[in-house]
Amino acid sequence: MKFSKCPLMVIGTVAIDSIETPYGKQGEVFGGSASYFSYAASFFSPVELVAVVGKDFPEDYRNILSERPIGLGHLSVHPKGETFRWQGQYKSDLNVAHTIDTKLNVLLDFKPKINPDVKPEILFLANIDPALQTEVLNQVHRSHCELVACDTMNFWITNKKKELIDVLKRVDLLVINDGEARELTGEYNLIKAARAIQANGPNAVVIKKGEHGVLLFFENQMFVLPAYPLEEVFDPTGAGDSFAGGMMGYLAHIKQFNFDVLRRAVAYGTIVASFTVERFGLDRLREISKEDIEERLKIFKSLTHVDA
C-alpha cells in the first residue's frame, strides 16, 4: 500500500457553536465535525478540509486552521450566506448533548467540488448529510483512495436512512456512537449491532461509547478500550470528531490498514479526544503538542494494563 500527495481528506461541517455545560457557557465557539477532525488529525498527518462557511466566518478561525498542516483549498466561502450554527447544552450526564437550535444556513445549498488533481489516499466522510457524503464519494476515484471511512448521527439515521445505507455499502470503516449503532440496526447489544453493520458494508466498525470508551470490530476480531479517565470533562463537544481525527490521522501517517494498526489508531483517537473535552472548542488542542499526546498515551497504557 503506497500513499502520496494528499494523505487524508475530510468532508464535514465547519460551524459556530453556542455551548452550555455544567462548567460554563460560551457563544461563538469555533466548531463543526470537519474542524475538530482536521485539527485532531493534523497532529499525525496533513489533512485536506472540504467544507463551506458563510461570509461571516471570522478570519481568526481560518487562522486557527492555518496553524496546522490543514489544506484549505476546498474550504469554500459562500458569498451571501451565514456559517452553520449549532446551539447545544449538556447537563450532568455529559454523554448526552441536548440540541437547542440548529441553523443549517450555507449547508443548505452546499455542493462540494473536489479538484480532480487532489487525490486523497484516505477519505473521511464526517458527520454531514449523506447526500453530501455521496457527492464527495462520487468525485473521489476509489482506485487512488485506499480507505474510505465515515461517521453519521441519529438525525440522518432517522431522516435519511436509505441514503445513509447506500453510503455504508461504499465505505471500509464506520465510526458511530452506541445509541446510533442501536438505532441504525435495531440491535441493542453492541456486538450484534456491529455484526449487522459489517454484514451490509464496512468490514471495520468503531462504536464510540463516550466516557465508557470504544469497541473496535475488524473482520471477525474485536478490541475493547475504556476512555481516558478525566476528573473534569469541561465540554464534550467535538470529542467524537476529534477521536475520529486522531484515529484517521494516525492511519494516514502509518499508511497501513490492519487490525494491529487500527488498535493503535483507536488508542490515539481516545487520547486526542481526552484533550479536546478539557476546554471549550479547540482551545485545548491548540495548547498541546504531539509529545503531550504520546505522554498521555503512556499513562493511559499503564492505567489500563492487565498483568494477571
Add this chain to the structure above:
Amino acid sequence: MKFSKCPLMVIGTVAIDSIETPYGKQGEVFGGSASYFSYAASFFSPVELVAVVGKDFPEDYRNILSERPIGLGHLSVHPKGETFRWQGQYKSDLNVAHTIDTKLNVLLDFKPKINPDVKPEILFLANIDPALQTEVLNQVHRSHCELVACDTMNFWITNKKKELIDVLKRVDLLVINDGEARELTGEYNLIKAARAIQANGPNAVVIKKGEHGVLLFFENQMFVLPAYPLEEVFDPTGAGDSFAGGMMGYLAHIKQFNFDVLRRAVAYGTIVASFTVERFGLDRLREISKEDIEERLKIFKSLTHVDA
C-alpha cells in the same frame, strides 16, 4: 501478612428470586448477594457464608453451595419464617434492574452470630442492611482480620445513610456501582466520587459500571478496565456480587493487598461476572472450572491490550 484457618467470610443475603429478562422468565431462581459472592469466590478460596434462610429453603439449593468449599456453619435456618424473595425485571438496558417486589421475610429479625473460634482473615460485607454489616463487624476482631470490604445498594444510601457511613469508616475497600457512588457522594464525576469516598474511609474503592467495566482507586492510583464483551447477557442478576466474589476470592488466595494484586483481582472479578450473566442464577458458574476462568482471562487480555 499471614493468613490461617478462615481465609474469607461473607455476610449477605441468600434469596429466592423471580427474574424476567428480554430472553426469558424464571421463578424460584437461587440468588442473593452472599450466594453469588460465595460461589464466585470459591473458585479461588474457601469461604464461610453468614446468612439466614427460611424453613422453605430447598435442600437442592443447600446442595449447590455444598458442591464448593463454602462453609455453611453460619447459614442459620429460621424455624418458622420464609426465605428472602426478590422479584425483578430487566428491559433492553440490562444495566438497570427494575424491582417488582421484595419480601424481606427472615431478614427482618436476622441477628448474625459469629462463632468466636472462626476468625476470618478477610471479611466481606455484601449488600445487606448496614445494621447487619455493623453487627458482624463488631463480632470480628480486627486484629485477626487483615482486610474488610463491603458493598451496598441505593436503598441503604437513601434510607440508612448514617449507618452506612459509619460502616464505611471501618472498611478498607468499598465495592459500589456508578449510580450508587454518585448518590452517596453527590459527585457526578466518578473520579471525584471515589476521592470523596476515600476521604471518609476506605483507601480502596471499586466502582462497577456494569457492561461498561470498572474503575479501581487505591490510595492515589487508578486502574480502568472494560467489561468482558458479551454478545448475549442473558441475566445480569448477581453480576456485581460475583464480581466481588471473584475479586475477594483472588485476594484471599494471594493473601496480599496492594495495587498490583488488586488490579489482577479486579480482572478476575470481571471474568467471573461475565460467566454469571450468561445464564439464570448460578447455572453458568456451576458449569465452569477454574481453567475456564483462566482461559477467558487470557482472551480478555488480548481483547484489551494496547500496544502502541
